[in-house]
Amino acid sequence: MTLLETERVAVSPLRRGITPRRGGRGFAGYFFVAGYALLLFAFGVFPTCYSFYLALTNDQGRFTGINQFLKVAQDYRFVPAFTNMLIYLVMWLVVLVVLVVLVAVVLRSRVRPGTSALFRFLYYIPGALAGVASVLVWLFMLDPDVSPVSWLLTSMGMQSFAAVLAPGNLPLILMLIAFWTGAGGWMVVMYGALNNIPDEVLEAARMDGAGPWRTAWHIQIPMIRQWIVYMTIMAFATGTQLFVEPQLLQTASLGRVSPSWSPNQLAYVYAFQQGDFNGAAAISVFLLALGLMAAGLLVARSNLFKLDEK
Numbered sequence: 001m002t003l004l005e006t007e008r009v010a011v012s013p014l015r016r017g018i019t020p021r022r023g024g025r026g027f028a029g030y031f032f033v034a035g036y037a038l039l040l041f042a043f044g045v046f047p048t049c050y051s052f053y054l055a056l057t058n059d060q061g062r063f064t065g066i067n068q069f070l071k072v073a074q075d076y077r078f079v080p081a082f083t084n085m086l087i088y089l090v091m092w093l094v095v096l097v098v099l100v101v102l103v104a105v106v107l108r109s110r111v112r113p114g115t116s117a118l119f120r121f122l123y124y125i126p127g128a129l130a131g132v133a134s135v136l137v138w139l140f141m142l143d144p145d146v147s148p149v150s151w152l153l154t155s156m157g158m159q160s161f162a163a164v165l166a167p168g169n170l171p172l173i174l175m176l177i178a179f180w181t182g183a184g185g186w187m188v189v190m191y192g193a194l195n196n197i198p199d200e201v202l203e204a205a206r207m208d209g210a211g212p213w214r215t216a217w218h219i220q221i222p223m224i225r226q227w228i229v230y231m232t233i234m235a236f237a238t239g240t241q242l243f244v245e246p247q248l249l250q251t252a253s254l255g256r257v258s259p260s261w262s263p264n265q266l267a268y269v270y271a272f273q274q275g276d277f278n279g280a281a282a283i284s285v286f287l288l289a290l291g292l293m294a295a296g297l298l299v300a301r302s303n304l305f306k307l308d309e310k
Contacts, residue, residue, distance in 0.1 A: 055281040081265070085262050088262075091172065092235065093236060096178075097231070104187050145161070197219070229298050237291050237295070
């Protein structure tokens with residue numbers, strides 16, 4: 001094919017006077033997004049709006065302003081519930097970010113591709129378990145009478161199941177459960193993000209004398225910073241919804257764990273034990289505001305949605 005013929009083939013449809021069809025493509029895009037939009041409105045936007053309505057009214061539908069928020073904030077269980085959740089969140093987020101990024105970097109730089117695939121599969125297996133199943137596994141592991149690591153528990157002075165579930169131990173226990181079930185999936189995500197870093201960049205760092213850890217700290221981690229922030233936001237949102245794990249621990253411990261240990265548990269008590277759905281909605285709005293403020297701060301400080309300049 002001559003150069004002239006090649007140029008003729010490469011001429012765009014617009015230069016040949018042919019108008020591309022856009023209607024079909026645009027319709028297909030709206031069609032694919034429509035299902036998600038409907039589910040988002042049905043299970044996200046509408047419940048949120050209804051929660052705001054309940055939080056601003058009483059059981060008779062009369063507008064009460066911020067009275068519901070003041071009522072739940074003055075409850076003696078409100079501050080301890082949010083304190084427990086915040087302690088758990090700090091432990092969970094620090095351990096998650098540090099260990100997930102560390103393991104992903106080691107898998108990317110130190111382990112052969114075939115072996116790393118096996119490790120990634122093993123890390124992901126606990127995430128396939130539902131929250132209830134994970135708690136049941138850990139109830140077995142934490143009972144000194146039947147646990148395979150009972151020697152470790154007894155060496156730490158925990159001779160009984162009641163001693164293990166002491167109030168001071170609950171944030172650590174819940175953090176271990178959350179990490180065991182959720183960290184593996186994020187390790188796979190971070191490993192994929194590290195694979196997107198061009199090999200030329202890493203090779204240039206090695207030629208400049210940077211070792212594995214210096215390369216990770218100054219090149220790999222900064223280049224996946226947006227993924228780390230995204231993981232932190234999602235983990236924070238998941239942590240504020242803590243309910244299943246402490247609820248099952250409360251049942252299994254025969255009441256040794258407080259039924260209002262987390263804010264979601266307190267909202268459950270308001271709604272289904274006291275019949276106060278307005279107070280429960282006010283607690284949910286508190287949690288929503290906390291999550292939005294944390295997410296907004298992380299997004300603003302990290303430029304998460306900033307487009308790359310070309």
